Amino acid sequence: MSFISSDRPNASEFEKVLKVYTGHYPDDYIKPVTNIAPIFYILMDESKLNNHYSVSGIVVSKQELDSKKFIKPKLEVLAENYNVDSFHFTEIFGRSKVLKSKTNDFIDEYSKLVKQIEMIPFSICKTKAEVEEYQNKKGINDEQIFISLQWQLMIKILKFMIWKFGRTFIVHMWREQENLTVEKRLLHQENIVGLLETFPFSNISIYRHYEIFMKTEILYSSLSDLVAYFTTRVQSRNDSNMPEKKLIRDNYEIIKLISKVFKEHKFIDVSNLDRFNEEVTNREEFRKHQGN
Numbered sequence: 001m002s003f004i005s006s007d008r009p010n011a012s013e014f015e016k017v018l019k020v021y022t023g024h025y026p027d028d029y030i031k032p033v034t035n036i037a038p039i040f041y042i043l044m045d046e047s048k049l050n051n052h053y054s055v056s057g058i059v060v061s062k063q064e065l066d067s068k069k070f071i072k073p074k075l076e077v078l079a080e081n082y083n084v085d086s087f088h089f090t091e092i093f094g095r096s097k098v099l100k101s102k103t104n105d106f107i108d109e110y111s112k113l114v115k116q117i118e119m120i121p122f123s124i125c126k127t128k129a130e131v132e133e134y135q136n137k138k139g140i141n142d143e144q145i146f147i148s149l150q151w152q153l154m155i156k157i158l159k160f161m162i163w164k165f166g167r168t169f170i171v172h173m174w175r176e177q178e179n180l181t182v183e184k185r186l187l188h189q190e191n192i193v194g195l196l197e198t199f200p201f202s203n204i205s206i207y208r209h210y211e212i213f214m215k216t217e218i219l220y221s222s223l224s225d226l227v228a229y230f231t232t233r234v235q236s237r238n239d240s241n242m243p244e245k246k247l248i249r250d251n252y253e254i255i256k257l258i259s260k261v262f263k264e265h266k267f268i269d270v271s272n273l274d275r276f277n278e279e280v281t282n283r284e285e286f287r288k289h290q291g292n
Contacts, residue, residue, distance in 0.1 A: 008025065011025070014026070017036070018033055018036070021036055021039075022039060022170060022172075024207060028207060028208060028209075029170070029205040029206060029207055029208055030189065030192045030193060030196060030205070030206050030207075030208045031196050031203075031204065031205045031206070032205065033170060033205045034203070035168075035203075037168045037169050037170050037203070037205070038061060038062075038063070038165065038169045038170065039061065039062035039063070039169070039170045039171075039172065040059060040060070040061050040062065040161065040165075040169055040170070040171050040172070041058075041059075041060050041061070041062055041065065041171075041172050041173075041174055041211075042057045042058065042059055042154075042157060042171060042172070042173045042174065043056075043057065043058040043060065043174045043213075043220045043223055043224040044056060044057050044058075044150070044173060044174060044175050044224055045175070045176055045179070045221075045224035045225050045227070045228040046146045046149075046179060046228055047090075047225075047228035047229045047231065047232040047233075048142065048232065049229075049232035049233055049236055050232070050236040050240075051127050051128060051236070052125055052126070052127055052232045052235060052236040052239070053125070053126060053127070053128065053131070053142070053145050053146060053149060053232070054123050054124060054125040054126075054149070054228050054231040054232045054235070054269065055123065055124055055146055055149040055150050055153050055228065056121065056122065056123040056153075056224050056225075056226075056227035056228035056231065057121075057122045057123070057153050057154070057157050057173075057224075058119050058120070058121050058122070058223050058224055058227065059119060059120045059121075059122065059157060059160075059161065060117060060118070060119035060120075061118075062172075064117060064118050064119070065117070068116060068117050071113050071114065071116065071117065071219060072218070072219050074113055075087075075110075075113060075114075075218040075219055075222070076218060078106075078109055078110060078113070079218055082099060082102060082106060084098065084099075085215070085216060086215040086216055086218055086221055086222070087110065087218060087221070087222040087225070087226075088215065088221075088225060089222075089225055089226050089229040089230070089254065090229055092106070093229075093233070093251075093253060093254045103253055104253065107253060107256060107257045107260065108260075110222075110257070110261075111257060111260035111261050114219070114222075114223065114261055115260060115261050115262075115263075119223070119262070120160075120262075120264050120267065121223075121227045121262050121264070121265070121267060121268055122153060122156060122157050122160075122227075122267040122268070123153070123227050123228060123230075123231040123267070123268050123269045123270075124149050124152050124153040124156065124231075124269045125231045125232060125235045125236075125269045125270070126145075126149060127239075128140075128145060131145045131148050131149065134148065134152070135148055143181060143183050143184060143187075144187075146184075147183075147184060147187045147188075147191065150188075150191065151191050151194070151195070154191070154195055155195070155198065156267065158195065158198075158199060158204065160267070162199065162202055162204075167201065167202040167203055167204075168202070168203040168204070169203075169204060169205075170204075170205045170206075170207075171204065171205070171206040171207065172206075172207045172211050173188075173206065173207065173210055173211065174210065174211045174212065174213055174220055174224075175210045175211075175212060175213075176212070176213060176214070176215065176221060176224070176225075177212045177213065177214050178214070178215065180210060180212060184210075185209070185210065188209075188210060189208055189209075192206050192208065223261075226257070226258070226261070227258075227268060229254075230254055230258055230268070230270070231268060231269055231270055233251065233254065234247070234251055234254075234255070234270045234273075234276070235269065235270045235271065237250070237251070238270065238271045238272065244272070244275075244276075247276070248276055248279055248280065251276075252280060255276050255277065255280045256280050256284065258273075258277070259277040259280055259281055265277060
């Protein structure tokens, strides 16, 4: 369950303002909030495929999501139209292919909605052996692998955010409830302390608990799942030395979706992604031209 601060009868005026602004009091953060600053959400998910592990993080401002609230109910209608409860991309693009012949129609409708949001996708992808080498430790379990990847991903994200948005901001990290365990909650807090110590010159405040969402929270769930699943799916095939033509052919639909949804792709941890996107985009333009 989400942690919610109880009301404080003796709260200061600043504490009351911050509670309205962020939903939390100043000391609900690892580094207490001392002044109002932009709030950013990082929508996180994880994926494991063919001995490859990935963690995704979609950076989007709270203000941006608040201004695009009309998208969420439209996504719910879209899910109803396709007779699904959520958009889980392992099922859409994996073996089950739950949307079957409707997949391309879904790609067009879904991408038209979510691409209206200004957001930046990040991901990191490693094998277990690579994580063990990074940690200098053998025999780590899946949860420890994902937490290690989250640490590496958050370093990558915060470096970018400091460069892009300045040194002062507030971060809420969102995760899917189904993937959230006690161990992850505890390791999250340990990691956040280390993250903040890595950037001592910045006034970054990170909420000490994960915010949570369910699969039925279609916007957050679908975006974070899309990037995590895409990363493991395509990068695992990259590492298997699959010929590029075959890789594009076998993953054409999901590459097309990524290229349509996100304006920025360089922080997704997939080798040669720019080339894949360009090839798929050119083919789509050619088909459109032929159709006209």
